[in-house]
Amino acid sequence: MRIKEGNKEQDILDAGIKVFAAAGFHQAKISKIAETAGIATGSVYLYFSNKTAILQRIFENLWKELNSESSDILIRDDINALEKLEHLIDLVCDKFYNDPLLAIVIVNEQHNLFKDDELIPPIYKQFLDKGESIIIQGQKNGLIDNSLSVKVLRHLIIGSLKYLIDLWAKKPEEVTMNELRRNVKKIFITGLRK
Amino acid sequence: MRIKEGNKEQDILDAGIKVFAAAGFHQAKISKIAETAGIATGSVYLYFSNKTAILQRIFENLWKELNSESSDILIRDDINALEKLEHLIDLVCDKFYNDPLLAIVIVNEQHNLFKDDELIPPIYKQFLDKGESIIIQGQKNGLIDNSLSVKVLRHLIIGSLKYLIDLWAKKPEEVTMNELRRNVKKIFITGLRK
Amino acid sequence: MRIKEGNKEQDILDAGIKVFAAAGFHQAKISKIAETAGIATGSVYLYFSNKTAILQRIFENLWKELNSESSDILIRDDINALEKLEHLIDLVCDKFYNDPLLAIVIVNEQHNLFKDDELIPPIYKQFLDKGESIIIQGQKNGLIDNSLSVKVLRHLIIGSLKYLIDLWAKKPEEVTMNELRRNVKKIFITGLRK
Amino acid sequence: MRIKEGNKEQDILDAGIKVFAAAGFHQAKISKIAETAGIATGSVYLYFSNKTAILQRIFENLWKELNSESSDILIRDDINALEKLEHLIDLVCDKFYNDPLLAIVIVNEQHNLFKDDELIPPIYKQFLDKGESIIIQGQKNGLIDNSLSVKVLRHLIIGSLKYLIDLWAKKPEEVTMNELRRNVKKIFITGLRK
DNA sequence: CATGAATGAGCTTTCATTCAT
DNA sequence: AATGAATGAAAGCTCATTCAT
Structure with a gap:
């Protein structure tokens, strides 16, 4: 029989990212x-x-990776909530910095999955929950303004990042990833601080 | 009189917003x-x-309106740059608050136009320029941190708003427009202030 | 607007019969x-x-026609049950004689509809019921052997006719319709008579 | 020994009958x-x-078997033509009674072979010829009506049986094989007798 | 002989757009 | 201007068949 050579599944995912982007x-x-x-x-x-299953898997893989890496951040007790948020932002920026096409796909095609709740990988919600728990922790410790809505905050941060990353991926000449990262941190960290 | 024809064109745009949303x-x-x-x-x-022309016109009309109304804000000399930004945020929030379906279309379908630069209405860029000029003004007057990138900022604000407005339009029970507006202002204004 | 010329629906049905056959x-x-x-x-x-809907309609039209025409036979009181059966056989033979391609389709493709009970037009069952009621009438009047199963009989007659008509439609040189009709009547009528 | 290979071929045929049915x-x-x-x-x-070759072989095997067994009937001189026909009917009924799935395949999928004359196994025609020769014998001996067409008759009997057997195989609760067999014999034998 | 991954032609169905009326 | 029937290109998906191992 013809043996699978290489990793065709991964080849398809890589090709999918290119073509979707x-x-x-x-x-x-x-x-x-x-x-x-x-x-x-x-x-x-x-x-x-x-076709949808390809997109779904691209998402799942991304959030699985980010979720896994963010776990390490979450449990650290040598840094406070705001510093954890900074690390989370770095995590996301680094990931997309290394894969601009993936960034474009995630930002622009996510809503194709979100129309059907079943298609959203549970791991994505877990990732969002992690961010939320950091914010709550920060509020408890008096680092983050209690009057701010956790729900709004988490979407605000995700939304900002998505939009900016898309901008960067499509027109890298207009803004560098480091500039982007620095600005986002500056605004959110200063803005969030009580 | 041309009211009849004018109405029909508007009927199509209204129908487009409903169906696209x-x-x-x-x-x-x-x-x-x-x-x-x-x-x-x-x-x-x-x-x-x-079909694209319909979407294009929906965008154009929105930004034309927002651009026109923001002109009044821009020229005021009784408020400072940060206050002007607050008014800009209010402008956008009010607009979408009154037309949730439009919000959904703008947020989710914008990238269908942005793939082809020709399709982006120049008026949209003018609107962004207005926001930019307010930020520059604020930096000159020492109200806004000079180290922040104007380009990043303007997209950051737009991106945040878009994402949050989409959340509100799709699940109005989860967050009120006023809560949203208050949070955004709080973060950005505090975050932007030197 | 472009007005429907001719009867396209009928054109499709006619074409369907040709191509299905x-x-x-x-x-x-x-x-x-x-x-x-x-x-x-x-x-x-x-x-x-x-595609299935085309086949379905071909069937429906056929049985609607046969069912309608067989009603006249059913209510006659000047002929007995066996004579009515003869007329029913004539009805079917005449119909197919005038449309050999339809015969081929009915005989060979019927089971594509019968797999899904919903696709069988109720009118077909009505037609079968008519045949059954004639047989029952004949049994009551002592013309048809009471020991014969109505259910078996109706399928036996239908099945024979279908098979023979298919033979005739595909190889008209081997058997004429009249020969076929005469033989079928001879066998069934003599065989059915008490 | 070649049992192993022979078994595998038979396994495919058995599987084919199941899946085709x-x-x-x-x-x-x-x-x-x-x-x-x-x-x-x-x-x-x-x-x-x-795929067609599988169906073809299923047919061939069936008719080979029936043809072989019917030879014994044909040469008997202790029974007349009508009794031989009865035995032939029994032969077919018994065969299908023991293999209802085969019955379904034979009845419903035969036309897939009959479209191309080359695909019809010669043995099938030999079987029909056997039936034909019995009828001719009956006509010579004055047992069967001379005015009946041999060609029509042989198809009539086969066609009736096929249709009824399909009914029985699909809905065994509606008619028993014995009831079916009795009815068919009654009609044909009485109907055929001069 | 046996395997099952790989192939790619083929077909149904959709729908933006056209155009005869 | 208005209509809506007609068009036909386009693409997702299937599965009989092949073939490298």
């Missing part, structure tokens, strides 16, 4: 993804049940 | 927009050259 | 049906929701 | 047949050149 989810053709991955169209369906 | 740009059918507007499918093409 | 339901391509009907592929879907 | 020829997947047979998909092609 370039064309958007709906314009992306499976045949183009297959071609980019160097396999036949039909082979895509050996690894993923449909 | 409900189904997303790519899933939205022209036939559904026509039906919602109370006209025949083919008649849509008497007013708009294609 | 030649290629079988599963091999039949919608594009071929459209071509045969002289319209564009997509236009088929203005009249029928899918 | 359940899903129909066109919906039946080779992979499903392989799985049912307990072998790999590709292995099917070591024994059969394609």
